[in-house]
Amino acid sequence: MKSYKSNDLLEGLQADIRQLVLDATYLQKEDPELLLTAPAPGKWSVAQILEHLNGYGRYYIPAIEKSLQSAKPHKEKFTPGWLGNYFTKIMKPGADGKIANKMNAPKNHQPAAGLDIKPVMDIFFEQQQRLLDLLEKAKQKDIGAIKTPVSISRFIKLKVGDTFRFFVAHEQRHFLQIANAIDEIKKTTGKFRSTPPVIQRSPVFLYD
Amino acid sequence: MEPIDQLHQFIFAIQPLKDEEWQLFSAIWQPFECKRKTILTAAGETEKHLYFVIEGLQRAFYVGDDQKEATIVFTYPPSFSGVADSFLTQTPSKCFFETLTTSRFLRTSHRQLEELMNKYPAVQHLVLRLTAFALKGVLERQIEIQCFSAEEKFRALLKRSPHVLQIIPHKYLASYLGIDPATFSKLLGTVRL
Numbered sequence: 001m002k003s004y005k006s007n008d009l010l011e012g013l014q015a016d017i018r019q020l021v022l023d024a025t026y027l028q029k030e031d032p033e034l035l036l037t038a039p040a041p042g043k044w045s046v047a048q049i050l051e052h053l054n055g056y057g058r059y060y061i062p063a064i065e066k067s068l069q070s071a072k073p074h075k076e077k078f079t080p081g082w083l084g085n086y087f088t089k090i091m092k093p094g095a096d097g098k099i100a101n102k103m104n105a106p107k108n109h110q111p112a113a114g115l116d117i118k119p120v121m122d123i124f125f126e127q128q129q130r131l132l133d134l135l136e137k138a139k140q141k142d143i144g145a146i147k148t149p150v151s152i153s154r155f156i157k158l159k160v161g162d163t164f165r166f167f168v169a170h171e172q173r174h175f176l177q178i179a180n181a182i183d184e185i186k187k188t189t190g191k192f193r194s195t196p197p198v199i200q201r202s203p204v205f206l207y208d
Numbered sequence: 209m210e211p212i213d214q215l216h217q218f219i220f221a222i223q224p225l226k227d228e229e230w231q232l233f234s235a236i237w238q239p240f241e242c243k244r245k246t247i248l249t250a251a252g253e254t255e256k257h258l259y260f261v262i263e264g265l266q267r268a269f270y271v272g273d274d275q276k277e278a279t280i281v282f283t284y285p286p287s288f289s290g291v292a293d294s295f296l297t298q299t300p301s302k303c304f305f306e307t308l309t310t311s312r313f314l315r316t317s318h319r320q321l322e323e324l325m326n327k328y329p330a331v332q333h334l335v336l337r338l339t340a341f342a343l344k345g346v347l348e349r350q351i352e353i354q355c356f357s358a359e360e361k362f363r364a365l366l367k368r369s370p371h372v373l374q375i376i377p378h379k380y381l382a383s384y385l386g387i388d389p390a391t392f393s394k395l396l397g398t399v400r401l
Binding site: 017 | 242246247248249250251252253256271272273274275304
């Protein structure tokens with residue numbers, strides 16, 4: 001199985017998260033009403049998508065934090081597990097910027113409607129900073145040795161390096177959904193000013 | 209020339225160090241490289257690294273309320289790079305820092321540099337001199353931004369750094385001067401330097 005230089009992988013994931021922070025910075029400067037509008041009945045608004053991501057962060061960030069505390073010292077190479085590769089692959093949008101296989105979020109990760117956008121954005125930014133810190137801390141650890149249980153079942157565990165990859169892929173997937181939702185809302189309502197796309201459609205994936 | 213020799217040359221032109229000081233100073237730098245359009249520091253993050261540019265072009269930029277990016281600074285070899293204010297104060301950056309082309313650096317951490325500064329006054333003096341020149345550059349640019357017309361800013365930039373026209377895409381230069389890309393093209397066509 002393909003292996004990575006641990007620190008190259010962690011640096012790459014940090015760069016990926018910083019790109020999401022930049023994308024979210026653009027979103028923050030959009031009309032708040034746009035972010036609360038559903039692109040179609042039954043579809044999530046941008047605020048709901050972000051809240052869904054925050055829900056993931058609420059589970060995974062403390063879980064990763066806990067795993068890293070018990071981790072052994074740094075190892076130069078990291079080999080992903082087959083399950084980690086599988087989870088990351090199904091999450092990650094294609095290089096063409098398209099989401100191949102649609103899926104529905106598990107029930108406990110369904111965000112409520114009628115959100116207040118400011119705290120949702122604040123939490124999103126705060127979580128990304130914590131992740132950047134955790135990725136930095138992980139550079140001192142063996143990211144292949146310790147495992148984190150996934151949110152859907154505590155019996156399924158991923159290597160912490162894979163948890164990072166999967167988590168970032170999940171965020172990237174939903175940022176494409178956000179870009180598509182904004183296009184759709186602008187087209188159907190004709191209400192919001194037409195700015196250039198705020199989110200990079202074909203993100204530079206440093207590490208796949 | 210080896211990267212570390214480039215750093216040596218750059219440093220010694222500002223502040224010569226004794227053998228022992230240089231030995232220790234040169235030991236805190238690690239090579240680092242990345243692709244174009246890699247964000248190395250996000251807004252909200254505290255700059256951990258000081259970079260010395262060996263190859264490539266980078267910029268720091270701020271995203272305004274109108275979603276316009278203001279380019280604050282460019283860096284290219286040979287020079288130091290990173291978000292300087294965040295690095296020196298160890299407080300969160302307001303800017304994003306990214307590579308515009310494939311880049312190679314030497315880089316060190318705040319902790320490593322600070323340790324040397326605490327032990328060696330010459331290193332501290334070196335950092336002070338670097339900061340002083342950076343501050344001088346910032347204040348000069350502040351004057352240009354506040355007091356100069358678009359044409360005057362354009363002239364001042366090209367007088368100071370004529371080579372940037374070749375190495376920096378013009379849309380970023382326009383964003384650096386705070387003028388419209390169309391105005392920039394017009395100036396490029398009409399202004400006699």
